[in-house]
Amino acid sequence: xxxxxxxxxxxxxxxxxxxxxxxxxxxxxxxxxxxxxxxxxxxxxxxxxxxxxxxxxxxxxxxxxxxxxxxxxxxxxxxxxxxxxxxxxxxxxxxxxxxxxxxxxxxxxxxxxxxxxxxxxxxxxxxxxxxxxxxxxxxxxxxxxxxxxxxxxxxxxxxxxxxxxxxxxxxxxxxxxxxxxxxxxxxxxxxxxxxxxxxxxxxxxxxxxxxxxxxxxxxxxxxxxxxxxxxxxxxxxxxxxxxxxxxxxxxxxxxxxxxxxxxxxxxxxxxxxxxxxxxxxxxxxxxxxxxxxxxxxxxxxxxxxxxxxxxxxxxxxxxxxxxxxxxxx
Amino acid sequence: xxxxxxxxxxxxxxxxxxxxxxxxxxxxxxxxxxxxxxxxxxxxxxxxxxxxxxxxxxxxxxxxxxxxxxxxxxxxxxxxxx
Numbered sequence: 001x002x003x004x005x006x007x008x009x010x011x012x013x014x015x016x017x018x019x020x021x022x023x024x025x026x027x028x029x030x031x032x033x034x035x036x037x038x039x040x041x042x043x044x045x046x047x048x049x050x051x052x053x054x055x056x057x058x059x060x061x062x063x064x065x066x067x068x069x070x071x072x073x074x075x076x077x078x079x080x081x082x083x084x085x086x087x088x089x090x091x092x093x094x095x096x097x098x099x100x101x102x103x104x105x106x107x108x109x110x111x112x113x114x115x116x117x118x119x120x121x122x123x124x125x126x127x128x129x130x131x132x133x134x135x136x137x138x139x140x141x142x143x144x145x146x147x148x149x150x151x152x153x154x155x156x157x158x159x160x161x162x163x164x165x166x167x168x169x170x171x172x173x174x175x176x177x178x179x180x181x182x183x184x185x186x187x188x189x190x191x192x193x194x195x196x197x198x199x200x201x202x203x204x205x206x207x208x209x210x211x212x213x214x215x216x217x218x219x220x221x222x223x224x225x226x227x228x229x230x231x232x233x234x235x236x237x238x239x240x241x242x243x244x245x246x247x248x249x250x251x252x253x254x255x256x257x258x259x260x261x262x263x264x265x266x267x268x269x270x271x272x273x274x275x276x277x278x279x280x281x282x283x284x285x286x287x288x289x290x291x292x293x294x295x296x297x298x299x300x301x302x303x304x305x306x307x308x309x310x311x312x313x314x315x316x317x318x319x320x321x322x323x324x325x326x327x328x329x
Numbered sequence: 330x331x332x333x334x335x336x337x338x339x340x341x342x343x344x345x346x347x348x349x350x351x352x353x354x355x356x357x358x359x360x361x362x363x364x365x366x367x368x369x370x371x372x373x374x375x376x377x378x379x380x381x382x383x384x385x386x387x388x389x390x391x392x393x394x395x396x397x398x399x400x401x402x403x404x405x406x407x408x409x410x411x
Contacts, residue, residue, distance in 0.1 A: 131352070133348075133352060146348060149347075149348050150348055150349065150352055153345065153346045153347060153348055153349040154349060156346055157344065157345050157346065157349060158344075
């Protein structure tokens with residue numbers, strides 16, 4: 001018997017055939033961008049495109065930042081044999097967990113309480129340890145953002161010998177990810193005709209990186225930040241009334257800020273599902289709502305980020321829909 | 330006359346900075362039964378105020394504190410879960 005016949009012929013990555021040797025090869029870049037899709041009904045009066053970041057391999061826009069953060073640590077030799085710890089409202093943690101798992105690195109994620117159960121389960125499925133914490137963790141003179149403070153104290157514990165924190169809020173690699181990939185992708189996909197860009201304030205890596213790139217191409221492109229209200233329920237977004245401004249935020253590339261309440265954000269999210277077939281998360285609803293009400297020239301191209309899918313927020317949506325889900329007979 | 334404190338669990342978070350001592354203490358208390366006592370050993374200066382405030386907020390009773398030259402020891406009796 002010829003044992004060689006049992007050996008599967010070796011195939012290598014062929015992007016034209018959508019065949020890959022490794023999941024990481026599906027991370028987007030300007031030659032293989034995430035899709036840009038027109039919002040035809042919910043934003044019928046303007047020419048708004050959404051960048052569907054939830055089609056990235058680990059399910060969100062944070063795939064880009066996580067890949068750059070981990071690569072930066074490894075390239076600079078800062079990881080050594082340490083474990084990772086990161087504060088995340090879920091998506092950076094998920095992308096980091098997947099990437100860390102591929103390299104056999106242990107990850108602890110500190111997460112604000114109130115993050116949907118779905119995200120916590122996804123993190124645990126990927127092997128991450130999840131430390132959930134309220135923002136007001138220290139009762140006296142507490143810092144804002146308890147999850148960030150907790151991750152930093154973990155990173156500083158044991159003289160820094162056990163953990164290293166990528167720190168997406170302060171690490172320029174987060175901005176670089178969007179400056180080198182998301183920004184150029186949008187520029188190419190719109191054939192240089194993008195006139196306005198909308199993104200939420202979270203870590204601010206997206207708005208700073210994309211904003212910087214687009215402003216370098218054309219300083220008249222409008223960069224608009226979307227900010228939720230204090231006490232909001234829009235995971236991934238931050239209100240600077242209750243959260244510290246990330247160190248990587250560069251106000252010089254931002255022209256305007258639109259504040260969005262939870263209710264219109266969730267209502268717009270529902271419309272995107274029901275009228276566009278776009279199964280997006282609530283932050284996308286906030287961004288589309290902000291763009292829809294903004295003073296845009298109707299036939300000029302605007303681009304909004306759709307950071308992640310709504311499938312990680314079904315427990316939130318169940319509350320939004322109300323009732324018991326039974327058919328009316 | 331001194332009252333004997335029956336310690337159920339000791340947690341040493343020496344060398345750990347805020348907010349980790351509060352987080353770990355709250356986690357330990359969450360696992361314990363009402364009436365059980367946590368002995369908490371800290372070196373973080375912020376814990377001097379944070380641990381008593383945390384106990385108050387949680388409805389636990391701070392039975393005693395002891396300063397041992399840079400090390401602070403707290404004895405906390407778990408109250409009824411909120």
